[in-house]
Amino acid sequence: MTLALKTETPPPAPAKPRQVTQSHRFDAELVAVTKRYGPGAPAVDNISLRIPRGSYCCLLGPSGCGKSTTLRMLAGHEEVSDGAILIHDQEITHAPPVARGTSMMFQDYALFPHLSALDNVAFSLKVQGVARGERRARAKEYLELVQMDHLAERLPSQMSGGQQQRVALARSLITRPKVLLLDEPLSALDPFLRIRMRAELKRIQKELGISFIHVTHSQDEALALADLVVVMNNAVIMQAGAAREVYETPSNAFVARFLGGHNVVQRAGGGEASVRADQCVIGARPGLRSLPGTVSMIEYQGTAVRVSVTGTDGEELTALMPTGAFFNDALELGQSVRLSWDPADEHPLG
């Protein structure tokens, strides 16, 4: 069984899945939200965030940074200790999950193992007492949206991870959420499928016009998908902004390091700055700043070569060199080199 994706034309969206609401400014808003599990450091510490209408928002950070807890508070599966949560400008801080207009897609998909794909998708309609014929017809529409209608009668155990995920997505979308919450939705897939599914998620989000809030620890995923990247660490938001803005102008050393592809260096005038690794070269050049070190790792990456240099203080610096430039003057491990960059490329960190 292969995952045949019909890529020609996207299937027609189910009739009016978009939520028709009076004009609201933000799809979701967190106001000074805190989550404490007990005495000691809070899991989420006084975070505020506004997610504009129809955004693809990624909560990005290392494990334990509070991103999943934040998502679960939005979903109503976790009590908020302090602060308020708004969906479509309505306060829903303590509302039960079903009354919030959110729907959550779980990391393990949580498809009911005893129900077929169709019955899983139809579950929320069954709960509302929709008649069998109608709920099956509507569930079928949503299975078509995720291109799973041909496997409608399969049990979760008879589907691959990618197929289960599509069904889980349909099961969430059939509730017509105002905001869809996705908890590391791609982490259980193999790398090839992950890239395909993320394109699919983006397509569906655009098609429905609702906001998706997607928790991930993958920088690539966040940069590829998000209109709004929210980088979290240690229970707080380190930076929130458009993908390009966050990547090119990280506001602190954590964001620069976590997003990868950056070196954090000391500025001539004091303070720290980030320099993108692809703007660094090996070898001293006139007019460039440089640091001495030894080559500690060389990784061939197809389009570029990644050279890691361990500086005199043990700090790790990286130059991402075009393949041609690297092989003109190949380096060896342990070689003493200088890593250089143009001071104009330095981006000061706060």
Added chain:
Amino acid sequence: MSTRKRPLSFYLLAGLTTVFLVYVYAPMACLYILSFQGPEGGMSFPMVGWSTHWFQTLFSGEGQGLGDVPGAFQRSIRLAACTAVLTLVISVTAGLAYRRKFPGSGAVFYAAIASMVLPGIFVGFGIALMFNLLGWQVNWFTSGIGAQLTWTLPFGLLIMFIVLGRFRSSYEEAAVDLGASASQRFRWVILPIILPGVIGIAMAGLTSSYEETARTSLNVGMGNTMPMEVMGLLNAAATPVLFAIGTLTTLISFSLIILSLVVMTQLAKRRSMRTNA
């Protein structure tokens, strides 16, 4: 691929296992064979002809060494059925309560489990004594079922913990997310997923009630249960009817186990049948 030589310990342990299995099953095999003893035969080998005489004696309900077996059987089944149903209902509901911690949950858990290690005879004696002190009559329906529950409930509860331990909490969260009420979650999500374990609890309740004597004997009131009746027959003039009882009991137990396995596989089959349409 070269076959790896097994170490000596493998053969020693395999031998030990064989000895153990023979020790368990050989006496039972003797019993089954002896139940087909001829009408003139006695309680031991040699076989004096083959017959189903002792089974006929058992079913006719008349003859030497029979005592009140049919009555005892009826009482035991009645008791076991009630105990199994109560064990099932109480274990499942108590297990569900343990999905979340509550004040004193640890203490209640240990108190419930500790009754597994209490000496059964004294538990039974204590219950009978208490009934006596309160001036109540011991009766199978009250003290009898109560005494048996002290034995079957801890097992039911433990099975339920294992079952729920394997139940992913995200199933229930997903059901909440999709708007299911508590009773809808139980009927449509939790129960179908844990059903095999629930059947297991009922079976465990049934069989452990049927063969329990230590707690039961002083508390059932009038009339013996099966194990008590068999004990009595062993002490009195014994005939191969006893073996016939043993053979039948084994047959019934195995039938029950096979039946519940069939039910469980049928449930699984029906699911996949439905999905291959």
